[in-house]
Amino acid sequence: MNESAKKRPEFRNLNLFGDIPTYRLPLAALVSILHRVSGLLMLILLPLIIWLFDKSLTSEISFGTFRAAFEVGIGFVPAWLLKLVVLALIWSYLHHLFAGVRHLWLDVTHKTTKDFGRQTAAATLVAAVVLTLVLGAKLFGLY
Numbered sequence: 001m002n003e004s005a006k007k008r009p010e011f012r013n014l015n016l017f018g019d020i021p022t023y024r025l026p027l028a029a030l031v032s033i034l035h036r037v038s039g040l041l042m043l044i045l046l047p048l049i050i051w052l053f054d055k056s057l058t059s060e061i062s063f064g065t066f067r068a069a070f071e072v073g074i075g076f077v078p079a080w081l082l083k084l085v086v087l088a089l090i091w092s093y094l095h096h097l098f099a100g101v102r103h104l105w106l107d108v109t110h111k112t113t114k115d116f117g118r119q120t121a122a123a124t125l126v127a128a129v130v131l132t133l134v135l136g137a138k139l140f141g142l143y
Contacts, residue, residue, distance in 0.1 A: 026117075026118065026121075027117075027118050027121035027122055027125070028117040028118060028120075028121040030121070030125075031099050031102070031121040031124050031125060032099070034095055034099065034125075035095065035096060035099035035100070035103070037092075038091070038092040038093075038095045038096040038099070039092075039096055041088065041089070041092040042089070042092050042093065042096065045085070045088075045089050045092075048085065048089070049089070052066065052086075055069070069082055070082060070083060070086075083139055083140060086139060087132070087135075087136045087139060090132055090135050090136065090139070091128060091129075091132040094127075094128045094131050094132055094135075095124070095125075095128040098123075098124045098127050098128050099124050099128075102120050102121070102123075102124050105120070106120070
């Protein structure tokens with residue numbers, strides 16, 4: 001074997017307790033993982049979404065129940081907890097939407113460079129968080 005030939009890198013499995021806590025995920029991987037988490041969160045909260053939609057549209061009385069749930073709570077669930085769950089749902093929807101559009105854009109344009117992936121991942125995270133904060137401020141009555 002020629003000594004001037006480059007030695008190939010040696011890959012090994014990651015140690016769960018040693019390597020995983022110190023492993024730094026790229027932004028694109030974080031967006032991909034959060035895309036899956038947000039989809040799962042929307043699926044789990046689907047009964048709440050259906051209940052809120054039903055209460056908001058059925059009649060004036062049920063709309064009053066809908067508003068009261070956000071003002072004083074419903075049953076043993078306080079209003080602030082319901083608002084936090086809805087805020088998580090807002091983030092989940094926005095992140096899932098932006099990450100899905102990002103994935104579609106990358107698939108259609110075939111721009112799969114590392115820099116472009118990092119830029120679009122950062123844009124996805126920033127857009128979802130900023131819009132969540134704006135809508136969360138409205139939800140909690142700050143404006």
